[in-house]
Amino acid sequence: MDVIALDIEQINAIVFDLDNTLVSSNLDFNWLRDQIGCPSNIDLLTFIDKLDCSQSALKAKQIVLNHELDDANHSTPMQGCHELLKFIEQHHFSTAIITRNCLQAARQKVAHNKLNISRIISREHFPPKPAPDALLALANEWGLASYQVLYVGDYVYDLQAASNANMPSCLVTHGHVHPFSHHASICVSELDELLTLFTVNQNDESSTG
Structure with missing residues (x-):
């Protein structure tokens, strides 16, 4: 699995996995x-x-x-979820959810947790991760190159899907050590850490612009 380098200044879209990335999940x-x-x-x-x-x-x-x-x-928003989505909205990043959940359950989770993401791609739309089809379709829909789309998830399937789409990936670890962490372009403990990285980059661009 190739690790695609992340250039945060080039990112124009942030795409998310759903379970244990944006919202909690206790699927057994x-x-x-x-x-x-x-x-x-x-x-x-x-x-x-x-x-x-x-x-x-x-x-x-x-x-x-x-x-x-x-x-x-029974799901709840993950740490930093709403703050990161607010940043995405304010800075006009494209965003979407790609999940292995069915569409009905995914929509229920988005509504239950009041997530401001309308674009949801489930297993009914494209082959499920680690297939890259959904990510490639979004990049084409938005007119973006692969390196301009960051995929954020919590599991190896997410990293494989991003790699297969030639896109950078962000692994949310929730403080755990994973044997597949080295396959991510970047690792963060929680979403608020990713928000900090983007906020710092935006501030740097503003100060030099």
Whole structure:
């Protein structure tokens, strides 16, 4: 996985993962795997998509949906979330959410947490991360080069998606050490740390402009 260098002065768009990046999530993937019969070494969404029996697939998707909606109703904004989104709005950055959640659950989380992001891309729209399709589509939609879009997430899939799209990435660690951290262009403990980096850069540009 290639690490794409971040030039913060060139960034015109910030795209976010949703769960445990913008809002909290307590999705229990081990429980879901047990309910659906998915082995631990296979991606859950991939497993469901490859189920031979349509009834089994529908049942599995409903179990996941119910769990996602329950999680949405109990989610809370992550540290620095609203402050960073306010900065993005004030400075006219393009922004969006790319999530492996279904659209219904993602919209519920955005509404429940009053996030001012209207562009939501879910697993129904493009192949789920780490596929780069959604990121590339956004860059094309906004008329931006890959290096002008920063993708922010909390998991290796997010870093892989950004790398596959030839885009810089930001890993939000929440103070934890991850074996995949070195694949991120930049690591921050919380979103307010990322906000500080952009604020400092904006102030530097103002003082030299």
